[in-house]
Amino acid sequence: MTKTQFHRFSAIAAGAAALLVLQGCSSYVSKGITDDGKATEVVFPSIDNDAWLKEGTFPNLDNLRAVAPGVTKDQLYDLLGRPHFREGLAGPREWDYIFHFRKAGGGVTTCQYKAIFDKDYKAQTFHWLPAGCGDVLAARPVQAAERPAGPAPAAPRKITLGADGLFRFDGGALADLLPEGRRKLDALAGDIKSVKTFDAIKVTGHTDRLGSNTYNNALSLARANTVRDYLVQAGVAPQNMQVQGKGESEPKVQCAQTSRAALIDCLAPNRRVEIEVFGGR
Known part of the structure; x- marks a missing residue:
C-alpha cells in the first residue's frame, strides 16, 4: 500500500466512524408517531445513557425562534446543529437536543428539546422537558429604545x-x-x-x-x-x-x-x- x-x-476509516456515530440506533422512540408528525406519547431520551454530546449547547435564541412547523431536516440542522443523541440523521422521525439557558439572576437552566417529523421528514411538533423551558422563547426582547446606551x-x-x-x-x-x-x-x-x-x-x-x-x-x-x-x-x-x-x-x-x-x-x-x-x- x-x-x-x-x-x-x-x-x-475516520469518515466511516463519524457516520456510524451519526447513524447509531436509539433505545427510545416516541409512541404512535403519525404521518403528520404527532405522537400519542412523547418519550425523551436519557442524557446519561443516550446522548453523545452530554454537555449540550447554548443555542442561539433567534435561531430557536425561527424553528416552525414545516422546517426540513437540513434547515433544522443549519439552525440548531445535528441532534445531540445517538439517533441518526436521515431515517429517524425525531431529533433531540440538550440546551442550556442563562438565568437573569445568574446560573444556568438545562432543558431537553425534541422535534418530531412527518412522513416527508418535515418537523411539525416540538416538545420541551421540562415543559416550562419553552417560555424562554416567549420572553419579550428588549426594544432598541429600551436598551442602555453602549457599543453594538x-x-x-x-x-x-x-x-x-x-x-x-x-x-x-x-x-x-x-x-x-x-x-x-x-x-x-x-x-x-x-x-x-x-x-x-x-x-x-x-x-x-x-x-x-x-x-x-x-x-x-x-x-x-x-x-x-x-x-x-x-x-x-x-x-x-x-x-x-x-x-x-x-x-x-x-x-x-x-x-x-x-x-x-x-x-x-x-x-x-x-x-x-x-x-x-
Whole structure:
C-alpha cells in the first residue's frame, strides 16, 4: 500500500466512524408517531445513557425562534446543529437536543428539546422537558429604545484555516494533523482562551468537490471534530462549541482545469475549516 493509499484509507476509516456515530440506533422512540408528525406519547431520551454530546449547547435564541412547523431536516440542522443523541440523521422521525439557558439572576437552566417529523421528514411538533423551558422563547426582547446606551454587539469573529495547511491530503483524523497545523491550532487556542467571555464557538469543515457527497460530508465533519477536539485538549471550554460539516456545498472558488494536479491546486481554497467566535469580550 502506497503512502497516498494509506492516508486515503485512514480518512475513509475516520469518515466511516463519524457516520456510524451519526447513524447509531436509539433505545427510545416516541409512541404512535403519525404521518403528520404527532405522537400519542412523547418519550425523551436519557442524557446519561443516550446522548453523545452530554454537555449540550447554548443555542442561539433567534435561531430557536425561527424553528416552525414545516422546517426540513437540513434547515433544522443549519439552525440548531445535528441532534445531540445517538439517533441518526436521515431515517429517524425525531431529533433531540440538550440546551442550556442563562438565568437573569445568574446560573444556568438545562432543558431537553425534541422535534418530531412527518412522513416527508418535515418537523411539525416540538416538545420541551421540562415543559416550562419553552417560555424562554416567549420572553419579550428588549426594544432598541429600551436598551442602555453602549457599543453594538460585535460581529462574530471568523478564522479560516486552509485544510491543506492543517491536514495531510484527504486526511481528517488527529493523526493526519501536520506540524504546521498543530502550531496554528495551538496559537488559535491561546487566542480564544485570552478572551474573557464568549457565547459560542462554531467549527465548520468544508471540502472540495472531488469525491462523492457522502465521502466529502464525512470528511468535512471529521476535520471539524478533530479541530474541536484539539482545541478542547488545548484548554478551550467545550460547553459552548458547535461542530458541523458542510462537505462541498459552500465552495469559495470554481475550477475547470483538466489536469488533476492543477485542479487540486485550484480547489485548495474550498478545503478549509472555519472557526467562528460569537460574543467574545
